[in-house]
Amino acid sequence: xxxxxxxxxxxxxxxxxxxITTILGIALVVSVYVLMQAMAxxxxxxxxxxxxxxxxxxxxxxxxxxxxxxxxREQLRTLLYSPEIARTAADEPLVSADVLxxxxxxxxxxxxxxxxxxxxxxxxxxDLRAQVVLVEGRWFDRGKREVVVSQRLAAxxxxxxxxEEFRSGPATYRVVGHTDxxxxxxxxxxxxDADEARALFDREQYSSLLVRPKDAEAATNLIxxxxxxxxxxxxxxxxxxxxxxxxxxxxxIKWLGxxxxxxxxxxxxxxxxxxxxxxxxxxxxxxxxxxxxxxxRRTVVLSxxxxxxxxxxxxxxxxxxxxxFMNGYAVGTLNFATFSETVFEFRITPALMLQGLLFSIxxxxxxTLLPALRASRLPVIAALKSL
Amino acid sequence: xxxxxxxxxxxxxxxKPPEFIVxxxxxxxxxxxxxxxxxxxxxxxxxxxxxxxxxxxGPSGSGKSTLxxxxxxIDRPTRGELHVQGIDISRLNESQLADWRNQNVGFxxxxxxxxxxxxxxxxxxxxxxxxxxxRAERKKLVATALDLVGLADRMHHLPKQMSGGQEQRVAIARxxxxxxxxxxxxxxxxxxxxHSAHEVLGILQSLSRDHGxxxxxxxxxxxxxxxxxxxxxxxxxxxxx
Ligand SMILES: Nc1ncnc2c1ncn2[C@@H]1O[C@H](COP(=O)(O)OP(=O)(O)OP(=O)(O)O)[C@@H](O)[C@H]1O
Ligand SMILES: [Mg+2]
Numbered sequence: 167x168x169x170x171x172x173x174x175x176x177x178x179x180x181x182x183x184x185x186i187t188t189i190l191g192i193a194l195v196v197s198v199y200v201l202m203q204a205m206a207x208x209x210x211x212x213x214x215x216x217x218x219x220x221x222x223x224x225x226x227x228x229x230x231x232x233x234x235x236x237x238x239r240e241q242l243r244t245l246l247y248s249p250e251i252a253r254t255a256a257d258e259p260l261v262s263a264d265v266l267x268x269x270x271x272x273x274x275x276x277x278x279x280x281x282x283x284x285x286x287x288x289x290x291x292x293d294l295r296a297q298v299v300l301v302e303g304r305w306f307d308r309g310k311r312e313v314v315v316s317q318r319l320a321a322x323x324x325x326x327x328x329x330e331e332f333r334s335g336p337a338t339y340r341v342v343g344h345t346d347x348x349x350x351x352x353x354x355x356x357x358x359d360a361d362e363a364r365a366l367f368d369r370e371q372y373s374s375l376l377v378r379p380k381d382a383e384a385a386t387n388l389i390x391x392x393x394x395x396x397x398x399x400x401x402x403x404x405x406x407x408x409x410x411x412x413x414x415x416x417x418x419i420k421w422l423g424x425x426x427x428x429x430x431x432x433x434x435x436x437x438x439x440x441x442x443x444x445x446x447x448x449x450x451x452x453x454x455x456x457x458x459x460x461x462x463r464r465t466v467v468l469s470x471x472x473x474x475x476x477x478x479x480x481x482x483x484x485x486x487x488x489x490x491f492m493n494g495y496a497v498g499t500l501n502f503a504t505f506s507e508t509v510f511e512f513r514i515t516p517a518l519m520l521q522g523l524l525f526s527i528x529x530x531x532x533x534t535l536l537p538a539l540r541a542s543r544l545p546v547i548a549a550l551k552s553l
Numbered sequence: 554x555x556x557x558x559x560x561x562x563x564x565x566x567x568x569k570p571p572e573f574i575v576x577x578x579x580x581x582x583x584x585x586x587x588x589x590x591x592x593x594x595x596x597x598x599x600x601x602x603x604x605x606x607x608x609x610x611g612p613s614g615s616g617k618s619t620l621x622x623x624x625x626x627i628d629r630p631t632r633g634e635l636h637v638q639g640i641d642i643s644r645l646n647e648s649q650l651a652d653w654r655n656q657n658v659g660f661x662x663x664x665x666x667x668x669x670x671x672x673x674x675x676x677x678x679x680x681x682x683x684x685x686x687x688r689a690e691r692k693k694l695v696a697t698a699l700d701l702v703g704l705a706d707r708m709h710h711l712p713k714q715m716s717g718g719q720e721q722r723v724a725i726a727r728x729x730x731x732x733x734x735x736x737x738x739x740x741x742x743x744x745x746x747x748h749s750a751h752e753v754l755g756i757l758q759s760l761s762r763d764h765g766x767x768x769x770x771x772x773x774x775x776x777x778x779x780x781x782x783x784x785x786x787x788x789x790x791x792x793x794x
Contacts, residue, residue: 169682170675170682172675173668173670173671173675176670176671177670180669180670451664451666452666452668452669454666455662455666455668456668456679457651458625458627458654458660459654459655459660459679459680459683459727460651460652460654460655460656460680460683461651461683462648462651463647546627546628547622547627547628550627550662550666
C-alpha cells in the first residue's frame, strides 16, 4: 500500500522556499512552451480562417505563394469571360485581379520599420471577400490614393488612424476606412484599388486572380481546364484550402517553441533533481524508519516520484495560468511566406494547457527518478544510521 | 544444532507456541570495512522466553545494536541460526522480511524517528497502512495505542509540538499498534530526562508484565536496566553472563 498523499503534500509545504523556487522555474518553462505553441496555433487559426470555399485563387504555375506569383493582363483577358465564372446582376464576371506590394512603414510606437502587405483589389474583390467588413469610415475611391487598413494593423503602424496619412516612396496615402477581417490573414493587409496600385507601384502585371465559379461543377471544370492548359501556365486552388495550407509561418515558431522547451526543460529537470536530491538526503533516516515499519522499496520510490510530479504539476498549472493572461492578445510577427507583418492572437486551448501540464509532470518525474532510486537503494540499516 | 528436538508427546497440542520466542545459535555478524573484518557479534547463542523483558547491556561497540537489529530482521547475520517465533528469518527474502517485520516486531529508537510532517495519530497509523484494516478500524487501533501511552489528548500534535518523552511514547504507540509479539528498543531513554525515562520504562515494563509481550531493550543505564526481568551483557561481540 502507498504512503498517504498528505505525507508528500506536507513535505512539499514544509520546505516552502525550495518548493517556491522549483515551482516558479517549472512555471516559466511551461508558460514559454504554452505561449510558443499558442502562437503557432494562432497563426494556424488565422490561416484556417481565411478565404471562402466558394472562390478559386488562380496563381502562376510553380509559384509557392500568391506573393511570388505573376498573372499578366493577357492571362486575365483570356480568363475573364470564362463560362465557369459567375456573373453579377449587371452581368460582370466575379473576378478580382489583385496585386500584392510590400510597403516598408514605420511602426506606431517608434519601434523601427516593418513590411506591410498592400493588396490592390479590383472592384469585385470586396464582394468576393465577404469576411472583410468595414467597421469605421468608408471604402477607398479609385484614383485618390485612398486605402483602408485593418483595425489590427492600425494599432501597430504610424499614420494608420482613420483619416491619417502615411508616406511610401514619393506618394502619400490617406486611410479612409478601418476593416475587420475576422482574425483572418486579411487582418494583416492594407487594401486599395488594384489598377491604381499597379500604376503607383509601377507594376505591369497582377499577382493573382480571385474568381467565383458558378457552382461546384464549374469550379472543378475550371481547375481541370487550367491543369490541362499548358499555354496559360496557371493553377487554380480553392481559396480557403490555399490559405489553410499557408501555415509556413507557424512551423518555424513551433520548432523554436519545441527547441526552447527542450532546452529549458533540461534545466528544469536538473533543478527538480537538485531539489529532490536535497529532499531525499534530508529524509534518509525517515526513509529507513519507513522501511523498518515494513514499507517496500518500490513504495518509497513511488512516493518520491509522486512528490516530484506533484511539485512539477503545481509549477505546470501556474505556468498555464500565467500564459492564460496572453490568451487572445494580438501580436505581430514576420510572415515567412510574404515577408510582411502578420497579426494574430495567442490561442491557448484547453488541449494546449493539458499538454503544458503533462509536460511539467514529465519534467518532475524525470527529475525525481534518480533521487528516488537513491533513496530506495540504501539498505535499511544504513538509512537508519544516517544523521 | 546441538540439542536434538524433543520428541513430541501426545498431549502437546500442535498450536502450542514455542517456549522461546527467540532462539539464536552460533550467531555471528562480521562487517567488512575495506580489507578489515569487524566482528560485531561472535558466535552468540541465546534463548529469549515469551513475555520476558530482556535487557541488553555492555560497553559501546560491544554489538548490542547489531544483535537487536538481527533479531528484529533489520539486518542479516553472517553465520548462525536465528529463529524468531519458530521462523528462520534469515531465509526470508527482502519483501517477506518487510512484511514479517510489519506483523511481528515493534521498534523503538533512541532518537524516536517519528515522521516530522505527520501528527502523532498519523505516525502511529503508519504501520497499519500496510494491513488490510479499513480506515475506521485503523482509527480505533490508533486511539487505543495512544491511550495506552497516555497521549490520547495529543493525537493531532506534530512531533515538534511535543516533548522528547511524549515523542518517545508516540513511538512506542507506533510500535504497539499492530499488536506485535516482540518489541525491541535501542536505548529508548538515551535522549530523555529522568522523569520521561521513568514513564517510558514503565510502559515497556507493563507491556511485558501485563500484556505478555516480549520486550528486548538495549541500555547503558543501570537504573533503566532494573526495569527488566533479565539482564545479559555483551562484550566484544560475545555474551558474558
Ligand atoms: N555498518 C557497519 N560497518 C562496519 N562496522 C560496523 C557497522 N555497524 C557496526 N559496526 C561495528 O560493529 C561493532 C558493534 O556495533 P554496535 O552498533 O552493535 O555497538 P553497540 O553495542 O550498539 O554500541 P553503542 O553502545 O555505542 O550503541 C562496532 O565495533 C561497530 O564499529
Ligand atoms: Mg548501539
